Amino acid sequence: MTTSSSSTSFDKLDLAVLRLVMEQPRAGVREYARLLGVARATVQSRLDRLVKDGVIDGFAPRLSPAAMGYPVLAFVHVDVSQERFAEVPRSLAAIPELIEAHSIAGEGDILCRVVARDNRHLEAVIERMINTPGVVRTRTEVALNARVPHRVLPLVGVLERETGVFSG
Structure with a gap:
């Protein structure tokens, strides 16, 4: 896991990309570009920067240990x-x-x-x-039971409110 040592500033497109990556992780760059109405290269460059800055620390699927026999x-x-x-x-x-x-x-x-x-x-x-x-x-x-499962998407919502960007 990469940790960003400096604070990354986000604009409306950055936050929209982050929201899409979290909500539709399997969609792909071409689909993100279509949904956002921007060029595929624009989305790719944003993703590359977010990875470089440590905001996105991986694209691997989340596996369930319980479903794998470790409940x-x-x-x-x-x-x-x-x-x-x-x-x-x-x-x-x-x-x-x-x-x-x-x-x-x-x-x-x-x-x-x-x-x-x-x-x-x-x-x-x-x-x-x-x-x-x-x-x-x-x-x-x-x-005994997960009451609030691991989540990060609510933080994107906080950043959207802090920057005045609101997603629908």
Whole structure:
């Protein structure tokens, strides 16, 4: 994932492109251009800039771990020995069921998003995490149900309001 270090300014076309990419991800550049009433090259150059600036960080499909046989979702807080902090994330990345990890402020050092086939499998994954050199302790919270799924499109709406651009 690319992170933009500077703030990108958006115009009406940028925001319209972002909205289309989120709402119709499979449509393609030619269809976006048709819907926006601009040249295909214009849309392509906007997409290229948004990718370069880190606003768009990928075009891969979102896969469902649950539909792939991993219905258990847990968040694991990992306390790390500070002298091994740099190597622990690399070691944890070798665990395929660990699908995301962030260093955090607050309780723990790293917050991991982990999936498993069932609770017994989750226990085995957590045991593998605990046995990672440099991991001092873990605390696990099992998710019961997604109340607000991952989303970014509402942020496009905020930017549209802030810039005076309103989509229909």
